Amino acid sequence: MLLVLLIAAGVATYTYYSRDLPSVESLRVYLPPQVTKVTCADGTLCAEFALERRTLIRIEDLPVHVRNAFLAAEDADFYKHEGLDPFGILRAVVKNLIPGSRKSGASTLTQQVVKNMLLTPERTIGRKIREWILTPRLEQALTKDQILSLYINGVYFGQRRYGLEEASLFYFGKHAKDLTVGEAAVLAGTVQQPHRINPVTNITRAKQRQRYVLEQMAGQGFVPRAVVDAEKEKPIVLAPRKAPSAGAYYAEEIRRTLVERYGEKTVMEGGLRVDIALVPRLQAVAEKAVRDGLEAVDRRQGYRGAQGKLDEQTWARYRALIVQRIEEAGRRQKDQGYVADLAPLAQVPTAAPTPQAKALTPEAEGAEEQAPPELAADSEVEEAPQSPERERAGRVILKPMEEGLRLTGYVLEVDPKRDVARVDLVGRTAEVSFASVTWARQKGKKAPKGIADVFTPGELVFVRVLKAPPAPAFVEATLDQVPLVQGGLVVINPANRNVVAMVGGYDAERSSFNRATQAKRQPGSSFKPFIYAAALASGRFTPLSTVNDAPETIRDTYTGKAWKPKNFDGQFEGPMSMRTALTKSKNTVSVRLIEAITPATAIDFARRAGIRSALPENLTLALGTGEVTMLEAVNAYATLQSNGRYAEPLSLLRVRDAKGTVLEEHQPAFEETLPPAVAYLATSLMRSVVEEGTAKAVRELNRPAAGKTGTTNESKDTWFSGYTMDWVASAWVGFDDNSPLGSSETGGRAALPIWLNFMRVAEEGLPAREFEVPPGITQVRIDPATGLLAGNSVPGRLEPFLEGTQPTAEAPPPGQVTPDNFFIEEGGKKGL
Numbered sequence: 001m002l003l004v005l006l007i008a009a010g011v012a013t014y015t016y017y018s019r020d021l022p023s024v025e026s027l028r029v030y031l032p033p034q035v036t037k038v039t040c041a042d043g044t045l046c047a048e049f050a051l052e053r054r055t056l057i058r059i060e061d062l063p064v065h066v067r068n069a070f071l072a073a074e075d076a077d078f079y080k081h082e083g084l085d086p087f088g089i090l091r092a093v094v095k096n097l098i099p100g101s102r103k104s105g106a107s108t109l110t111q112q113v114v115k116n117m118l119l120t121p122e123r124t125i126g127r128k129i130r131e132w133i134l135t136p137r138l139e140q141a142l143t144k145d146q147i148l149s150l151y152i153n154g155v156y157f158g159q160r161r162y163g164l165e166e167a168s169l170f171y172f173g174k175h176a177k178d179l180t181v182g183e184a185a186v187l188a189g190t191v192q193q194p195h196r197i198n199p200v201t202n203i204t205r206a207k208q209r210q211r212y213v214l215e216q217m218a219g220q221g222f223v224p225r226a227v228v229d230a231e232k233e234k235p236i237v238l239a240p241r242k243a244p245s246a247g248a249y250y251a252e253e254i255r256r257t258l259v260e261r262y263g264e265k266t267v268m269e270g271g272l273r274v275d276i277a278l279v280p281r282l283q284a285v286a287e288k289a290v291r292d293g294l295e296a297v298d299r300r301q302g303y304r305g306a307q308g309k310l311d312e313q314t315w316a317r318y319r320a321l322i323v324q325r326i327e328e329a330g331r332r333q334k335d336q337g338y339v340a341d342l343a344p345l346a347q348v349p350t351a352a353p354t355p356q357a358k359a360l361t362p363e364a365e366g367a368e369e370q371a372p373p374e375l376a377a378d379s380e381v382e383e384a385p386q387s388p389e390r391e392r393a394g395r396v397i398l399k400p401m402e403e404g405l406r407l408t409g410y411v412l413e414v415d416p417k418r419d420v421a422r423v424d425l426v427g428r429t430a431e432v433s434f435a436s437v438t439w440a441r442q443k444g445k446k447a448p449k450g451i452a453d454v455f456t457p458g459e460l461v462f463v464r465v466l467k468a469p470p471a472p473a474f475v476e477a478t479l480d481q482v483p484l485v486q487g488g489l490v491v492i493n494p495a496n497r498n499v500v501a502m503v504g505g506y507d508a509e510r511s512s513f514n515r516a517t518q519a520k521r522q523p524g525s526s527f528k529p530f531i532y533a534a535a536l537a538s539g540r541f542t543p544l545s546t547v548n549d550a551p552e553t554i555r556d557t558y559t560g561k562a563w564k565p566k567n568f569d570g571q572f573e574g575p576m577s578m579r580t581a582l583t584k585s586k587n588t589v590s591v592r593l594i595e596a597i598t599p600a601t602a603i604d605f606a607r608r609a610g611i612r613s614a615l616p617e618n619l620t621l622a623l624g625t626g627e628v629t630m631l632e633a634v635n636a637y638a639t640l641q642s643n644g645r646y647a648e649p650l651s652l653l654r655v656r657d658a659k660g661t662v663l664e665e666h667q668p669a670f671e672e673t674l675p676p677a678v679a680y681l682a683t684s685l686m687r688s689v690v691e692e693g694t695a696k697a698v699r700e701l702n703r704p705a706a707g708k709t710g711t712t713n714e715s716k717d718t719w720f721s722g723y724t725m726d727w728v729a730s731a732w733v734g735f736d737d738n739s740p741l742g743s744s745e746t747g748g749r750a751a752l753p754i755w756l757n758f759m760r761v762a763e764e765g766l767p768a769r770e771f772e773v774p775p776g777i778t779q780v781r782i783d784p785a786t787g788l789l790a791g792n793s794v795p796g797r798l799e800p801f802l803e804g805t806q807p808t809a810e811a812p813p814p815g816q817v818t819p820d821n822f823f824i825e826e827g828g829k830k831g832l
Contacts, residue, residue, distance in 0.1 A: 013129065021130060022118045024138045028146075030117065032056070032154050032163070034271030034658060038254060040247075040278045041500070047251035049258075051268045054162040055169075057176055059149040065181050065223060066164075069188035070152060072216035075109040078148070083110040083139035084132060110135050113150050155191050158198030171199060173239025181223055182231035185213040199236050203330035207236055241332040241400060246283040248508035249488075250276070250501075250651070253517055257652055262663075271658035277498035277651050285761045286489045286501035290731075293754035294506050297733060297745065298483035303440035306459035307408055308346030315410055315458070318345060321393035322426050335400040336468060339427035341407035344395040346460040401428060405465040406480055414455050421455040423463055428475050430463060436478035454479065482507070485741065487733035488516045489754055490634045491762070492649055494641050494728050497668045499631070499651040501758075513736075520613055520627035521732060525568075525585045526710030526719040526747065527606075527624035529640065532582055533682035534605035535593045537675055542805045543579045543685060544787040547589045550574060554591065559618050565591045568711065568746075577787065582685045583693035585709065590622035608673040610636035610646055624710055633721055634730035640682045641706075641723040643774045644674030677776030677802050684800050686722070687771075694748045695720065701759055703768035709747030714740035720752040725769040727762055731755040778803045783811035 034054055038047035059067065071078050077085070085108055107115070114134045119127055138147065157167035164187065168176040172183050179187070189209035190198050199206035211232050218228040254276055258267045266272065310318070326338045386394065399405060409423035409430060419434040434451040441447045448454050455461065467476040483506055491501040504514030513519070535541045550572050554563050565587050572588065581589035594602050599617045606615065611633070615626035635649045647668040655663045686706035690698040694709045707722015716738050721730040731754040734741065741750060773779070781796040782789060788811035790796020 018133055021134060024114075024118065024134060024141045027113075027117060027138065027142060027150060030150065031658075032117075032150075033269035035166070036258075036267055036270060036272040036274065038251060038274045038276055040276060040280050041498070042280055044245075044280060046245050046247055046276070046278060046280060047254070049251075049255050049267055052162040053160050053166050054153065055165040056153050056163065057165045059145050059152065061177050062152075062164075063177065063179075065217075066176060066179050066184040067148065067152075068217060068220075068222035069181070069184035069213060070109075070148075070191075072220055072222055073185075073188040073213045074112070074191070076216065076220045078109050079144050081108060083108060083135040107131075108135070109151050110138055110147050113147055113154070114138055116154055117150065156194045157187060157190050158194035159200055171238055180231075181217075181227055182210065182214070182234055182236075185210045185217065185231065186236055189213045199238060199330040201330075202328040203236060204328050206330065210236065236330060238330050238332045240334050246280055246287055247278050247502075249504035249512075249514050249516065250278050250283065250499075252508065252512055253502065253504070253514055254652060258655070262655075272663075273656040273658075273660070274652070275654040277493075277500060277653055278502070279500040282491060282758075282762055283501045283503075286491060286503050286758050289754045289757035290487055290489050290503045291506065292757060293731070293733065293750070294483040294485055294487050295481075296753065297485050297487075297741070297750050298481060299439045300744070301485070301742070303442050303454070303479070303481065304484075305442055306411075306456070306461050307343065308460040309456075309458050310345065310410065310460065311458060317389060318342075318393050318396075319410075319424070319426060321390055322396055325393070325396075326398060326427055329398055332400065337401055337427050337471065338398040339401050339405070339407065339425040341397045341399055342410060342426075342460055343408040343462075344392060344397075346408060398427075401425075401465070401468050401475070403465055403468050405468075406462065408460050408462050409477075411455050411457050411459045411461055413457055414452050416450055416452050419451045421451050422474075423461065423477065425475065428468075428471060430465065430475040430477035432463060432477050432479060436466075440479055482510065484735065485733060486511075486515055486736055487731065487751070487754065488514075488630055489729060489731045489758060490516045490630045491727055491729045491758065492634055492638050493726075494638045494723065497635070497638065497647040497650050498653075499649050500727075502631075502651070515732065515736075516630040518629070519736075520629055521717045521734060522624055522626065522712045523628050523633055523719055523721075524624040524710030524712040524717055524747065525587075525590075526633070526708045526721045526730075527626065527628075528582060528585065528590050528622070529682050529686055529708050530606045530609060530611070530636070531590050531594050531597075531602050531622055532578060532685055533640065533674070533678055534602045535578070535597050536681050536802070537605065537678040538597050538601070539802070539805070540596065541578060541593070542801055543681060543799060544577045544782070544807075546575045546577060547581060547592050548575050549581060549586045549588050552588065554595065554619065563619065565623070579685055579688050582708070583688040585689075585694055587623055591619055594619055594622040605674070606636065608646065609639040624712065630730050630732050633719075634728055637707075637721045637723055637730065638728040639674060640679045640686075641725075641728050641771075642670075642679070643676040643683075643772060644672050644679040645670045645676075646673040647671065675776070676774035680771065680774050680777055681800060681802065683771050690722065694746075695722065695752055697748070697752060697756055698722065698759075700756075701763060703763065704770050705759075706771070707755070709752060711746040711748075715742060715745045715750075716740055718745055718747040718750040720747050720755045722755060724759065724763065725771060726766050727759065729755050729758060731758075773800070776803050777801070778806050780806045782807065786811045 032054060033050065033052045034056060036049040037045055040046040111131055114131050118134055119130055153163045156162055159170060161167045161170045164176045167187050168174060168179055172179065186199055186206055189212065190206065192209065196202060197205045197209050214228045214232055217223045218225050254274065255267060322340045329338055331337065399407060407425065409425045412422045412424045414421045421432045423430045423432060437454050438448065440454045462480045462482065463477040464480040465475055465477050486505050488505060489501065489503045490499065493500050502516050504516040505511050551564065567587050568585065599619065599621050602621060603615045603617060611628055613626065613628045613632060615621055631649060639646045647670045650666055650668060652666065654665045657663055683706045686708055687704065689695050689708050690705050695707055698705050698707060703724055705722060705724045707720060710719035717732065717734045718741060719732050731751040733750040777800050779798050779800045780789060782799045783794045783796050788807050788809050791810040794811045
């Protein structure tokens with residue numbers, strides 16, 4: 001009767017839990033999520049998008065010793081059993097019933113595949129019974145090699161790496177087919193507790209686990225004993241650290257674009273192959289230019305103080321925990337050793353980043369991570385909950401010591417006699433001299449006179465490593481600060497409209513909002529070239545037309561309001577040529593020009609240049625009150641640089657699916673949207689801005705260049721947009737909340753240095769080239785004083801004109817004529 005009842009209970013249980021089970025047949029064609037890989041213009045891999053960072057490999061391509069390492073670690077009888085290990089299950093049940101014993105899963109590889117790919121990760125008896133039911137079905141549906149392939153490509157290896165190929169590349173810098181016996185044993189051992197045993201997080205545990213796997217391999221006859229003994233004594237050698245790739249803002253912009261077109265699932269799991277226009281060398285230069293420029297502005301704003309403070313006893317406890325982690329962490333080749341970024345000890349804990357954000361962030365090697373339970377192998381050990389203090393110390397990121405490293409340290413002592421402060425980085429100690437922190441004036445306080453005015457023992461402060469001599473010497477560092485001010489830079493190759501560099505802010509890790517494409521800001525005076533060019537296109541003005549720079553009350557017919565335009569410096573200089581007015585960025589002249597040609601005409605010209613954002617149809621547009629993105633601003637300037645030839649800016653060049661089928665491909669489609677001669681005259685006017693006006697610093701490039709600064713009311717937005725024959729670039733600096741930068745900050749002081757620092761490097765080795773003169777331009781030698789043709793008795797300079805608008809009269813000796821009679825003025829042509 002008991003036997004009958006047991007059989008009935010078994011049948012009932014089987015029938016109950018067999019309901020609505022997934023089909024194992026789906027795994028015949030199962031394709032796990034793959035990484036979408038993004039390739040830069042130079043052919044290097046510059047970004048990856050994935051929820052699970054995985055690259056598929058074929059089990060047939062793996063050496064026998066690599067496959068055997070996983071069998072030895074997880075399921076030595078894999079090729080002998082039918083999917084379940086009855087004796088192992090019984091042993092695990094008995095063991096789990098014993099109080100205080102270590103919990104055991106006793107899952108075969110087939111069971112783990114079923115659990116990871118067909119069921120939920122919940123730890124219940126119901127899920128386990130479903131697993132037992134599905135496992136034999138999977139064994140019947142697939143071959144052993146197919147099951148092992150699913151396992152090796154699906155299992156988690158820590159450090160956000162899924163599948164053997166990605167793990168092998170990350171930890172050892174080689175393909176899985178090239179792993180040695182020892183390396184294969186390390187990775188096979190990692191899957192038991194990937195977040196704790198991986199060799200980056202804990203090299204000690206990884207070595208212990210590797211030795212266990214090697215012993216299992218020897219015991220099963222997979223590898224000769226002599227090989228195992230030799231490998232057990234070798235240290236685990238990790239591959240050199242990969243240099244961080246530039247272009248986080250650029251990559252995220254590409255990801256958003258792809259998601260809009262193909263959907264989140266395809267982009268994050270579909271293994272697309274994407275080619276983009278980013279040039280890594282130029283992108284790195286652009287990012288450094290933006291960082292340096294924003295830090296310079298931020299330092300002029302003052303020091304905001306320490307990030308936090310810890311008493312000595314609390315710090316001692318945290319330090320001991322971090323020291324333990326540094327001792328356990330695996331060191332990459334060529335690393336000097338780890339130091340600790342203590343920022344988490346100063347900040348309120350925040351939520352973990354989203355999977356999408358993780359896909360683009362640099363690897364936080366050494367930081368303890370939480371294992372995704374649904375993708376980890378069955379653990380032999382249930383870990384005890386961590387104390388809040390240990391958990392917080394676990395969030396401290398360990399970073400390799402190197403020059404330029406920026407991190408938060410703990411102020412150990414302040415030495416007024418030597419005027420230095422010592423900062424504990426846990427792995428090393430840094431010294432900060434007062435000479436490097438004289439800028440650190442706090443709001444409401446006087447400028448510091450000594451090191452004690454800047455540092456106090458116990459503070460958590462942000463520092464930058466200047467020099468990193470080998471231990472035990474002190475590291476040389478300086479006080480640093482993450483700017484609140486934001487900015488960006490976009491660079492286009494005008495020849496093909498490729499966006500070769502794009503920086504959308506100070507740090508994509510801190511703020512993924514891309515100010516180059518997502519923020520619309522007032523361009524200020526950097527919009528004036530389009531007003532001037534539209535005026536030239538009307539045929540009523542030439543570069544030497546006289547317009548009066550004088551105070552005037554204007555009633556805007558478009559708004560009905562009275563308005564008194566003022567110049568930035570508050571000065572009025574009377575009649576002057578258009579060239580001089582743009583060189584000096586005279587607001588009153590721009591207003592008179594737009595009043596003469598109408599705002600609608602100016603807007604139409606800007607549209608044809610490439611400005612797509614809505615613009616105000618009133619006279620304030622003359623001062624750049626419309627809002628534009630950096631990307632459309634730089635492309636509109638590229639239209640002027642290219643003598644009126646417009647094309648869409650290109651960042652995404654080609655997209656292929658995982659099979660190599662081309663889904664889209666882009667080439668520049670140029671169209672002449674502006675009169676070439678008018679665009680050239682705009683370039684000529686902006687050359688005067690660079691040579692004589694608000695952007696004279698550009699002259700150090702020693703090559704033809706054109707551009708225009710821009711500063712809005714209260715310096716809320718500062719710009720510089722400009723170009724050479726090689727590159728067109730636009731830089732912007734401002735606060736996200738539109739706070740004023742301060743009256744001393746202008747486009748020439750805040751934004752221009754970013755543009756110039758980029759151009760210095762980008763133009764290295766390139767020949768200086770003059771801008772191409774298009775048909776329709778007549779260049780004549782004129783008398784600068786009168787604007788007439790320079791005769792033999794008058795020194796002159798070349799001035800370009802639209803054909804038919806150049807002066808025809810020759811300048812007599814100085815003092816005998818009135819220049820106004822020979823200029824084209826707002827009312828029509830005179831003197832021609």
